[in-house]
Structures are given as structure tokens and as C-alpha cells.
Amino acid sequence: MPRASYAPYAALAASVLFWGLSFTATKIALEGLSPSSILFLRFGLACLLLLPPALRAGALRLPLRVHLQVLAVSVVFPGCYFALETWALRLTSATNASLIAAAIPMMVLALSCAVERRIPSLRSMAGVAASLAGVAMLVGVGAGPGGPVNTGDALMLGAVASAAVYMVATGRLCANVAPLGFTALQMAWGALFFLPMFLADPPTPEPVPLASLLAVGALGLFATVGAFLAYNYALSRVDAPTASLCINAVPVVAVFGAHLALGESVSMGQAVGGAVILASVYASTRPARNTEESAQPA
Known part of the structure; x- marks a missing residue:
């Protein structure tokens, strides 16, 4: 295999690493900043980093119709997805949130x-049913009696639905727009989407912990600019089912990162629920032996 053909898979590996660790980084950022501050600073930083090179390259010279399409999908992702995910992480663990996110391919299907x-x-239908059963098991086992984690898990399920809508809507759009231009527009619309929330709930005058500031910087640079560019680049060169299957490794990275950085543990029930989700995703997305699977997860 030519060396250049490895590039899309290296990009997928980078996006898996950055998005997996983003759950832990968000939990750390939430120790000193509100969700609205994290979201605006994260996407504002990404916008500042991506818009200048995109303008110089002429990557934003697109028909008005395409600009409106990018705006529409940006409201869903990053808008709705990251808003729901960030608020969810205030109320549930990084481990729970990442394992629930493993159900995205099933909802896309x-x-x-x-x-x-x-x-x-x-x-495929059996995979959907098994994945939903795994999510139900994960949420049921992870929720403490009367605790707020139920709300956090419900918000994370809403984020999963947002991601599914985005992937179904942008399968062809990603192939027709350069990764740099598409990603830069996503970041710009994302920053504008979160600006009213930031203005309504600005940071307090109290000093923000250095760890929270570094976490926001890492979210903007790696989990947003790096991960989005890498994934959009991979989607332009690798078929969507392959890309989706690789992204299913995100919960594994997230759980490992949360265990090391946050000391989060995984109960046996949560492990079983997560294993059911990942196994059902694998069984449903791997190619059939005689016939091509009908699902296109993105």
C-alpha cells in the first residue's frame, strides 16, 4: 500500500484521540468555567485559527446555496451537539457520556x-435493538437514586441524536466542499451560535484556575481544530462506514483518559452496557460476506 494511502487512517486516529480526550478536558474546564464560556471560547479560538488560512486559500468562495447548507448543519453540529454534551458533562461522568456516544452509529443507521x-x-435491526438495550443498561446502572446523573444522560442522548442528524445530512456536502473551508465555516457559525449564551452568562470576576484555561485551549486547538480538520479530511478520502467504525474507538480513549486524569471508575454493569453498545456497532457495520450492507452511517 502506498505511503500516502495511510494518511486518511492517520487522520482518523488523530480525531479518535482528540475527541476521546475531550471528555476529560471538558470536565476539567467545568471546574472553573460555565458551559457557555467553555463553548464560546473553544469555538472562538478555533475560528480565529482557521478563518485566516481559509480566506487566504479561497476556500470560502462557495455558492450561497452551499453557505446556507453549511449554516443549517452547523446549527445542529457543532451547535446543538456540543451544547447538549457540555451541559451533560456537568451532570454525568465522562465515562458515561462517552459510552452513550457510542450509540451514534446505530442512530445514524x-x-x-x-x-x-x-x-x-x-x-442491522438487531444491532440497533442491542445498542439501545446497551444504552438503557448503561444509563440505568450509572444513575444513582435521586441523583442528577439521569438528566445528564438524557442530555447526552440528545447530543447523540444531533450528531446522527448531522452525519446523515452532510454525507454528500463534505465530499463537495474542501475540508479547510467546511471546517472553518463550522467553527465560525459555532462561535456565533454560542455567543448569546456567553453574553447571557459571562465569566465571573474571580480568577479562573490555570487547569481550566489550559483545558479550554486544548479543546479549541486539538479537539476542535485538529479533530474536525482530520475527520473532514478523512471523510473526503475514506468511505463513511469505515470512518464511522474507526470513530467508535472514541469511548475507549475517553474511558482510559477519565480513569487516568479524573480517577473515574467503571462498574461491572457500566462495562457490560458499554461492551454491548460497541459489540452491536461492530456487528452492524462490518461488511457482510456475500452482500453489501445497506447502511451508510454518514
């Missing part, structure tokens, strides 16, 4: 079949 009005294979 169900949504894409509904939009295209086709019936998925029996294996």
Missing part, C-alpha cells in the same frame, strides 16, 4: 433508513 425509505437488514 435508523435515521438514514427512515430518510431514504428503505428497510435495513435483519442484522
Whole structure:
């Protein structure tokens, strides 16, 4: 295999690493900043880093129709997704949130079949059912009696739904727009989306812990600029099912990072629920031996 052909897979590996560690970084940032501050600073920093090179390269010279399409999907992702995810991480663990996010490919499968009005294979339907059972097990086991984690898990499920809508809507758009231009526009619209929340809930005059500031910087530089550029680049060169399957490794990185940095533990019930989700995703997205699987997860 030519060396250049490894580049998309290296990009996918980088996005998996950055997004997996973003759950831990967000938890650290939340120790000193509100969700609205984290979101605006994260995407504002990404916007400042990406817009100048995108303008110089002429990557933003797109038809008005394409600009409106990018705006529409940006409201869903990063807008709704990261708002729900960040608020969820105030109320649930990084481990729980990352494992719930593993259900994204299953929701993408169900949504894409509904939009295209086709019936998925029996294996795909079994995978959806198993994944939903794993999420139910994970949320049920992870919730303490009367604790706020139930709300956090529900918000994370909303984030999963937002990601599914985004992936189904942007499958072709990503292939027709240069990764730099597409990502820069996402960051710009994301910053504008979170600006009113930031103005309504600005940071307090109290000093912000250095760890929180460093975490926001890492979110903007690595989990936003680096991960989005890498993933959008990979999507332009690797088929969507392959990219989706690689992204399923994000919860593994997230759990490992939360264990090392935050001391979070994983109960047996949570481990079983997460294993059910990952196993169902793998079984549903791997190619069939004789027929091509009908699902296109992005």
C-alpha cells in the first residue's frame, strides 16, 4: 500500500484521540468555567485559527446555496451537539457520556433508513435493538437514586441524536466542499451560535484556575481544530462506514483518559452496557460476506 494511502487512517486516529480526550478536558474546564464560556471560547479560538488560512486559500468562495447548507448543519453540529454534551458533562461522568456516544452509529443507521425509505437488514435491526438495550443498561446502572446523573444522560442522548442528524445530512456536502473551508465555516457559525449564551452568562470576576484555561485551549486547538480538520479530511478520502467504525474507538480513549486524569471508575454493569453498545456497532457495520450492507452511517 502506498505511503500516502495511510494518511486518511492517520487522520482518523488523530480525531479518535482528540475527541476521546475531550471528555476529560471538558470536565476539567467545568471546574472553573460555565458551559457557555467553555463553548464560546473553544469555538472562538478555533475560528480565529482557521478563518485566516481559509480566506487566504479561497476556500470560502462557495455558492450561497452551499453557505446556507453549511449554516443549517452547523446549527445542529457543532451547535446543538456540543451544547447538549457540555451541559451533560456537568451532570454525568465522562465515562458515561462517552459510552452513550457510542450509540451514534446505530442512530445514524435508523435515521438514514427512515430518510431514504428503505428497510435495513435483519442484522442491522438487531444491532440497533442491542445498542439501545446497551444504552438503557448503561444509563440505568450509572444513575444513582435521586441523583442528577439521569438528566445528564438524557442530555447526552440528545447530543447523540444531533450528531446522527448531522452525519446523515452532510454525507454528500463534505465530499463537495474542501475540508479547510467546511471546517472553518463550522467553527465560525459555532462561535456565533454560542455567543448569546456567553453574553447571557459571562465569566465571573474571580480568577479562573490555570487547569481550566489550559483545558479550554486544548479543546479549541486539538479537539476542535485538529479533530474536525482530520475527520473532514478523512471523510473526503475514506468511505463513511469505515470512518464511522474507526470513530467508535472514541469511548475507549475517553474511558482510559477519565480513569487516568479524573480517577473515574467503571462498574461491572457500566462495562457490560458499554461492551454491548460497541459489540452491536461492530456487528452492524462490518461488511457482510456475500452482500453489501445497506447502511451508510454518514
